[in-house]
């Protein structure tokens with residue numbers, strides 16, 4: 794089954810992956826219900842009994858859903874945390890994952906990889922670093938060639 798990964802932003806919102814939204818026909822303003830059962834979060838259209846349920850949320854701009862306060866607390870979620878999304882049928886299964894890593898150099902969250910233990914770099918900074926390393930190697934070769 795396909796898994797999508799999205800992280801919780803600083804405003805406790807998470808983007809429902811577009812293919813899922815499209816399949817379910819969820820649009821801006823659609824009411825959804827997020828339940829935490831102690832293991833995973835399920836997001837679905839409100840069912841009977843959900844009318845007064847405290848876990849009701851709404852699809853916002855760009856497919857973002859505000860995670861209801863009770864779910865945040867009980868699932869011990871935190872901004873920056875990665876959530877995995879699977880879509881086995883009529884509801885979305887969301888599982889909390891590890892923290893989203895930021896680039897140690899520029900703070901970007903885009904295409905970040907671990908390069909050394911506890912050092913994470915984004916693609917752009919990795920390229921910059923490699924280019925700088927190449928320059929210094931060339932400089933050293935030049936100095937050797939010049940007998941300096």
Ligand SMILES: [Zn+2]
Pocket residue numbers: 826827828839840842843844846847848849
């Ligand atoms: Zn509910």
Ligand SMILES: [Zn+2]
Pocket residue numbers: 896897898899900901914915916917918919
């Ligand atoms: Zn970077």
